[in-house]
Amino acid sequence: MDCTREKVEIPEISARLRERVAVLADEPSSLIDRCYGEVLRIGEYADLSRSAREDVRDVIGLFVGRWCGSMLEQPSLTHADLEDFGVWVRRRVHQGISLNSILRALRRAIEQLWLAHLALVAHDRPLGDELLFVLSPYLLRFSESMNQLIERVFLDERFKDSRWRDELRCKLGDLLFDERRRSAVLQHRAWPRFRFDHALHGSRRRLRHGRAVGNHQGRPAAERYW
Template sequence: MGARSSTRNQGGTQNAVTNIPQISPALRDWTEKLALDYENAIRRIHAALMNIKPYADQDAPTRLDTRNSINWSMKLWFNTLLSGSAPSEEELEAFRDFGRRRVHQGVTLDVLLRAFRLGSRELWCIYTELDEKNDLLRDELLFRISPFLMEFFDILAQIISQAYLDEQYKQARWRESLRYQLHSIIFYHPEDTEGFAKTAVALRLDPTVPRIALAIDVRSIDSNSPTFKSELDRIVVATARRLKFPDDELVDIWYRGQLLVWIPSRLGDLMSM
């Protein structure tokens, strides 16, 4: 048995799934049966992911989306192995959508990649259980399926990572635009309460919570330095931790030579000041 090299190029995009192994009739028969009903594999992988935060804390719709992503990954795997053809660009684009949604679901990239490692490990465990039942398939599983399985899911991890990072960048640009809009309302259109409320909600801020503005003198930092923005971000993070607030509850801007940071000040806080 040899290996088939399959790379599709659709819409100018090329995926890197190559060297797809030709499998024996015995392994094909077993794989086809598993592909027809791989609910057990999905259940095992999903259970493994539920041991990871924030997967364990997901609400019902997000858990369903996670389960659907496992289902799609399994479909790509079985179709590739049985057909000898790499996933199409349309199939991979649907797969990328899962990565984009993870950004908005609060799943960090390292957690997402860990989920991939756990998922591929569980799938390999299913294959090793077959190995225990059939000595004739041992070499094929060890020398053909194992390397390809690791390569296949490594490629999927790269694809979903890039989709995740692209979406994260878009989100950061979008948030920066909203922050600029919020600052403009505060400084130049304070009477626009409706615009303020809508923009704050879009930034996941509670517009009804009173806030106090802190003016922080940071003259020790060169505003012309290429690391100036990251230095300001570091100060904001340190301020949030010192005041025991989540980072994303603080709003900051560089204004007239000072770092302004708006911090939530609830009624109890105001009364104690």
């Protein structure tokens, strides 16, 4: 099923839990930094350029913002959000990041997101139960939706890249074949002329040789036979 069409139902949460989530939404920088630090521990992400790493941090901010926003009665994932995440996945593909590493990065970000929520209700048992029984199933569905999106976009981009390479390889092969065929045709056309020129050159050499012999004997070459 296409995850862009699958609607993830947002659960109803209490006003008290919504207030805690709003605090996290208003000051997300600490959570974003923790998610970013965990993602950079993945080898392929650690090797990215500085600008690419900044792009990773930006998309983590987008992810955290959309999660918190969904808790505050905003749509879970809009079409524009899906497009933004899709563009981000495509950039990772062209930077050589594997699908496994992208999914690991998502899992680490979700782990930090969950730990941040646990910290919000650390000393409040009722809110802790609500977080466990109401919010955690939604987080799992949200995570699964993101997993499907990443896998679909990644495989689609890899397929396009592979198809582009195949088409380029065919075009280069056609050009090479056409070049060899043109060379063969030119050689075939030049061969009769080469034989004629070679025969003419041989005749001229024999004629010059005969004249030289005749002159050497003091009379024209034709008179030696009379």
